Amino acid sequence: MPLFLKTLFKTRGEAIGFIAFLVLVLVIFPLAMPVFRLNLVGKYLSFGFVAIGLVLLWGRCGVLSLGQGVFFGLGGYCMAMFLKLEASDPESTSIQSTPGIPDFMDWNQLTALPWFWEPFKSLPFTILAIFVVPAVVAFIIGWAMFRRKVGGVYFAIITQALALIMSLGIDGNQGYTGGRNGITDLRTLLGWDIRTEDAQYTLYFLCVVLLALTALAAKYIINTRLGRVLVAVRDQEDRVRFSGYDVAIVRTSVFAFAAVLSGIGGAMFVLQVGFMSPSIIGIVPSIEMVIFTAVGGRLSVMGAIIGCLIVNWGKTAFSEAYPDAWLYLMGGTFISVVMFFPNGIAGLAEKFPRIRSLIPASVTERIKGMATKKTTKTVSDGQ
C-alpha cells in the first residue's frame, strides 16, 4: 500500500472494512430501500459526525462530553435559521401582521427580525457559521476548563449542564428561537426544494460523502503523531506535560474539532429531516450520542458510525413496536456494553481473529505443514 493509505488504514482489514461500509451506504442502501427509509438512514448518519467527534474526544483523549448536543444544536440551528428565513419571504408570509419574518416571531408579537438573525440571510455566512460558531463556543468552554486542569467527571457534569442550559434557553425564548416546537416548516435551499425525493437522494449522498471524508480525517489524526499524543494525554497526562506538551491546548483543540463535527452533523440533520428543536439537543439526546459511540466502540471511527446506525435503527424499529421494552433494552445494552464490552462492537470485531487461537495447536500445525509442503515441497517427517 502507498504510505498515505498506510497512515489511514493500519491493516488491510481496516481498508476492506471501510470500502465495505462505503458499498453498503452508497450502493446497497439506496438500491434496497425506499426513499423514506433512506432518509431515515441519512438522519442516523448525521449523528455519525457527532460519534466520530466523540471517538477522538472521549475514546482517544479521555474527555467525556455529555454536551455534544449543544454543538449539534448550534450547527443545526444555524442551518435552520437560514432555511427558515428563506421560507418566510414577504409573499408567502403576507397573511402575517409583519410579513417577511418567521411565523413563530409573528405569533410572539415580534415586529422586526432580531439582529442575530440578520446575517443568516446569506448562505456563505451560514456555512461559515456552522463551522465557526461551535468551534468558538467549544474553544472558550474548553480553554476555560482544561487550563484549570478540570477534566474527567467534572467536565462531564458541566457539559451536561450546558446541554440543559441550551435546551431550556431555546425553549424559553420562543419569539427568538421558535421555542419548544423548534424551527419547522423548512422548504427550500436557494430555491431548491429539499422535500422532494430527488433532493432527499442528493442530500443523503452528500451526507454520506461528507461522513466518509470526516471518517478519513479522523483516522488520519488517530494514526499520526497527534493521535498518539491524544492517547498519551488520556493515559499519562502528567508525563505528557513533563515532556513539554501543552495538555490544555491539545484537549481544547480536540474538543473544538469534535464540536465542529457535531455542528456539521446538526446541519446535515436539519437538511434531511427538515426541522430543528430543543428536544434534539437536550440532556437525553446528548447522552444518547455517547451511547451510539459506546455501543459501536469508543476507540474506533467506523465502529462509532456502525453504532449510530444500529442503535438508531433499533430505536426506530423497537420503540414503534414495543415502546416499553425499548427503554429496558436500551438501558440493559448500555450497562452490558460498559461492563463487558467497553470497546463496543468494534472491540468485539477486533477480538474475532483470536478465535483462531481456540483451534487446537496440533490442527494449526498440520495446516501450516500442509502449506509448507505445497509451496516448498519439503517433507518434514522427522517430527
Place this chain on the structure above:
Amino acid sequence: MGDYTAEELQSIFIMQGFSGLSLFSVLLLMGLGLALIFGQMGVINMAHGEFMALGAYTVYLCSNITEQFFPAFTPYYFVITILVAFVVCGLLGAFVEWLLIRHLYHRPLDTLLATWGLSLILQQTYRSIFGAREVSPRLPDWLMGSFTYGDVDIPINGVFVLGLSVIVTGSLVYFIYKSRFGLKLRSTVQNRSMSGAVGINTVKVDRLAFALGCGIAGIAGAAFTTIGSTGPDSGSRYIVDAFLVVVSGGAASLLGTVGSAFGIAQAQSILEFFLEGTKGKVATLLVIVVVLMIRPQGLFPSKVRSH
C-alpha cells in the same frame, strides 16, 4: 423590578424565599447523598434521581396501604414512611453497588454511563408499575395549610421538609465525623490500600456508603412528595441541579453542599418570580457554570491532597 414598592418587594422576597427553602431541602437531601457517593467514593450516580423517585413511590404505596387497611393510622404514617423509604432505597443501593458499581471503581466515567443505563431501566419500571401519570400520596392533615405571619403565608409542609433536611444533615455529619463507620469511611477515602492494610473491610465500607447515599435519596423522595407530585421522570428533573450543587459546593465537603444548595435554590426561586418561564433557571445555571469555570474546585474545596 421597578414596578414594585419596597414593601411588596419585601414580601415577595420572603414568599419566594420560603418556596426556595422547599427546593433547598430537596436539593440538599439529593446533594448530600450524591456528595457522599461522588465526593467520598468518586462514583457518578446518574440514577440518583431515580432513587429519589423510588423513595417518593414508596411513600405513595405506604399511603395507599395505610388508607386501605389502617385508616386510623393515617395521621402518623408519614413519619414512619420516611424510614421505610430510606431502607428500601438503601437496600436497592446496596444491591446496585454489588451488581454494577463495585466492578467500575477504577473507571469513574463508566460508572456514569452504567448508572445512566440503570436510570433508564428504573424509569421504565416506574412507568410500567405506576403508570405515566404523576401520583401523589394522601398527606396527613397536619401537613396541610399554612401559618400566616403578617401578609406572608408560610406553608407547613415547607417547614416540615426543612426540619427533616436539617435532621438528616445533622445525623449525617454526626455519622461521618463521630461514628466508628464514619472513621472507616474517611480513612478509606484518604488511602484505600492503607485502610485495607490496617484491617478495614473497604469493600463493606464502599457498599454501606453507597447504600447510605441512596437511602438519603429515598428521604429526599419522601420530602419531595409533600411539595409536588411524583412521575417516572421526577427524579431526572433534579439530577443536573443536584450534581451542580455537589460540584459547586466542592465535591467532598458537606458544608459546601449545604451552602451551594441554599444559594442555588434561593437564586432559582427568586429569579423565577422576576423572569418569566424558564429564564430564571437558565440564568441560575449559567451563573453556576461560569463560576465553576473560574473556580473549578468549588466553594469549599476539601483539604485532602489528591493523589
